[in-house]
Each structure stands twice: as C-alpha cells, then as structure tokens.
Amino acid sequence: MADLTPTPDRPGLHVSKPSPNAPATGSAVCHCGATATATGDAQVKALVEGYTANHGAAHHDGGRR
Numbered sequence: 001m002a003d004l005t006p007t008p009d010r011p012g013l014h015v016s017k018p019s020p021n022a023p024a025t026g027s028a029v030c031h032c033g034a035t036a037t038a039t040g041d042a043q044v045k046a047l048v049e050g051y052t053a054n055h056g057a058a059h060h061d062g063g064r065r
C-alpha cells in the first residue's frame with residue numbers, strides 16, 4: 001500500500017477524510033522545507049489555503065526560499 005503522506009523527497013499536499021463524520025486530516029510538505037499538519041475540517045482548509053498561497057506552485061522562483 002502506498003504511503004500518501006508527503007515527505008521531503010516527495011513534497012506535496014495530502015488531505016484525507018475517511019468518512020463524512022470523521023474530521024479531515026491533512027499534511028503538507030514543501031520542497032522549500034516547510035512542513036505542516038492539520039486535523040479538523042477548518043484547520044485542513046486553512047492548511048490547504050496557506051500552502052497553495054505560499055508554497056508549492058507559489059514558489060515561482062523554484063523554491064529558493
């Protein structure tokens with residue numbers, strides 16, 4: 001079974017919501033070295049927004065910061 005959790009070797013954003021009644025969990029690892037995890041729908045939403053705004057594809061310079 002593949003481990004979907006991002007790692008420094010495979011940076012990315014992963015969100016999981018096992019069931020409608022379970023809180024979402026998320027983890028993010030950026031190629032710049034930033035890492036974050038969140039539990040709960042609101043926290044995961046904030047994590048995703050923060051990651052997409054400041055990390056991942058937002059690193060237009062290629063991740064030098």
Ligand SMILES: [Zn+2]
Nearest residue numbers: 030032055056
């Ligand atoms: Zn970053």
